[in-house]
Amino acid sequence: MTDKLIVREAADKICLRCGSCLAVCPVYKKELTEMVSPRGKMSLAEAIHGREIDARRDVAGYLSQCLICTACMDECPNNLDFDARMVAARSGLRMQKPSNLPFFAAFRTVLQTRLLMNIGAAFARAFRRLVFFKVPGESGMHLRFPLMVPRDRLLPKIAKSSFLKSDAARNAASPEDNRPSADPVAYFIGCMGNYSCTEVPESLLQLCKSYGQPVTVPLKQKCCGMPAIVAGDLISARKLAKKNIDVFLSANCEKVVTACGSCGSAIKHYYPMLFKDDPKMKSRAEELASRIVDVSELLVDQLGQKEFSVNKDLLRRLGLDPSKPVKVTYHESCHLGRRMGVIKQPKTILENIEGVEFVPMKDENVCCGCGGLFSVHHYDISSAITSDKAQNIKATGADIVATGCPACMMQIADGLAHLGHNIPVINTIELIAPRDRESRIPEAV
Ligand code: SF4
Numbered sequence: 001m002t003d004k005l006i007v008r009e010a011a012d013k014i015c016l017r018c019g020s021c022l023a024v025c026p027v028y029k030k031e032l033t034e035m036v037s038p039r040g041k042m043s044l045a046e047a048i049h050g051r052e053i054d055a056r057r058d059v060a061g062y063l064s065q066c067l068i069c070t071a072c073m074d075e076c077p078n079n080l081d082f083d084a085r086m087v088a089a090r091s092g093l094r095m096q097k098p099s100n101l102p103f104f105a106a107f108r109t110v111l112q113t114r115l116l117m118n119i120g121a122a123f124a125r126a127f128r129r130l131v132f133f134k135v136p137g138e139s140g141m142h143l144r145f146p147l148m149v150p151r152d153r154l155l156p157k158i159a160k161s162s163f164l165k166s167d168a169a170r171n172a173a174s175p176e177d178n179r180p181s182a183d184p185v186a187y188f189i190g191c192m193g194n195y196s197c198t199e200v201p202e203s204l205l206q207l208c209k210s211y212g213q214p215v216t217v218p219l220k221q222k223c224c225g226m227p228a229i230v231a232g233d234l235i236s237a238r239k240l241a242k243k244n245i246d247v248f249l250s251a252n253c254e255k256v257v258t259a260c261g262s263c264g265s266a267i268k269h270y271y272p273m274l275f276k277d278d279p280k281m282k283s284r285a286e287e288l289a290s291r292i293v294d295v296s297e298l299l300v301d302q303l304g305q306k307e308f309s310v311n312k313d314l315l316r317r318l319g320l321d322p323s324k325p326v327k328v329t330y331h332e333s334c335h336l337g338r339r340m341g342v343i344k345q346p347k348t349i350l351e352n353i354e355g356v357e358f359v360p361m362k363d364e365n366v367c368c369g370c371g372g373l374f375s376v377h378h379y380d381i382s383s384a385i386t387s388d389k390a391q392n393i394k395a396t397g398a399d400i401v402a403t404g405c406p407a408c409m410m411q412i413a414d415g416l417a418h419l420g421h422n423i424p425v426i427n428t429i430e431l432i433a434p435r436d437r438e439s440r441i442p443e444a445v
């Protein structure tokens with residue numbers, strides 16, 4: 001029902017076929033095929049909505065060739081809500097693409113249940129020597145055999161234990177977990193922070209503590225649902241959104257902070273959209289959306305921090321000399337920049353770290369090429385887009401790449417590895433965390 005509502009509202013305006021969006025579409029620039037241009041996909045979405053064409057598998061193939069990076073929306077003179085239309089169109093086609101079925105099964109089972117997610121992570125870790133081999137430099141893992149993704153794709157490491165099971169998380173457990181508190185900020189961690197880059201939530205809690213900002217961690221939080229949203233599985237997405245809305249609105253917080261642009265944009269942008277036909281839930285979704293902030297917004301805008309110290313332990317671990325200035329470049333995540341509107345704050349941090357020289361890269365706000373299932377189904381196009389990003393990073397001469405989304409971190413690390421330029425990709429806040437991870441986080445494979 002809500003799926004239809006999204007389509008109907010999105011169809012109030014039509015595509016003018018002007019082509020203003022073509023020059024900024026990363027996928028079109030690689031494929032040069034009208035059917036995968038923003039204009040072409042708009043035509044398909046409108047034709048499906050008007051029942052002019054059948055939802056056939058080849059249509060699903062074209063519609064899957066979109067990163068939902070929303071660069072085209074910036075150029076559109078008719079202000080089309082392209083991402084809403086793409087999600088709605090994919091929702092209508094979700095069962096037409098058989099290669100999506102394992103992912104939809106996971107969205108409806110594993111993603112909904114923390115226990116199953118914990119078991120999945122533990123299983124992957126237990127069989128890591130059989131299934132994965134570790135890549136030197138702690139940058140990730142490669143598969144031993146091609147399983148849905150190519151064997152040479154760099155995959156994220158898996159933490160020994162999830163962050164939500166750590167003492168740091170449990171010590172900051174929220175009131176709905178029976179700890180009386182009036183702490184004004186609650187933390188939405190996200191799956192990558194919880195199961196892979198656990199140094200990011202550790203850094204966030206340490207930073208907030210050092211600035212005197214109390215933070216609670218609701219232990220019953222779920223996946224944000226972004227993988228299901230962009231794949232068009234709105235049933236799974238709505239279930240996850242409802243659970244998170246319930247948990248965080250009962251957490252007695254004024255703000256909800258995240259260090260993941262994808263999680264933040266799911267809550268800020270997509271949650272209200274998911275409940276357009278349910279006024280009560282829509283109002284609750286909008287309430288939560290109004291509270292979500294990225295950690296860079298919290299530090300710069302809310303806490304007014306203007307100067308930062310570099311994490312020297314981190315530099316040493318990365319093989320850099322902390323006594324010399326370190327060059328850092330920045331990739332702007334599409335979800336953090338365009339969807340959350342967080343553009344200046346991460347750069348304000350990077351420009352004001354003692355001992356850091358910020359070196360901007362060309363096209364810093366162009367998509368890294370990930371796009372959820374896009375990088376699984378269209379790895380050749382995805383990696384070609386990432387290769388451009390990696391080249392732009394290399395041209396800066398930077399020692400480190402900072403960004404605000406773990407999915408971008410994973411994608412860019414893969415692109416740099418293929419280029420043979422293995423410089424570290426980190427979350428911006430790791431660079432300014434008071435301590436490095438060695439003394440504080442579980443071992444990762
Ligand atoms: S959202 Fe991004 S990838 Fe998709 S059509 Fe628009 S510019 Fe192209």
Ligand code: SF4
Nearest residue numbers: 015016018019021076
């Ligand atoms: S810029 Fe907007 S109106 Fe013009 S072709 Fe692209 S989607 Fe259609």
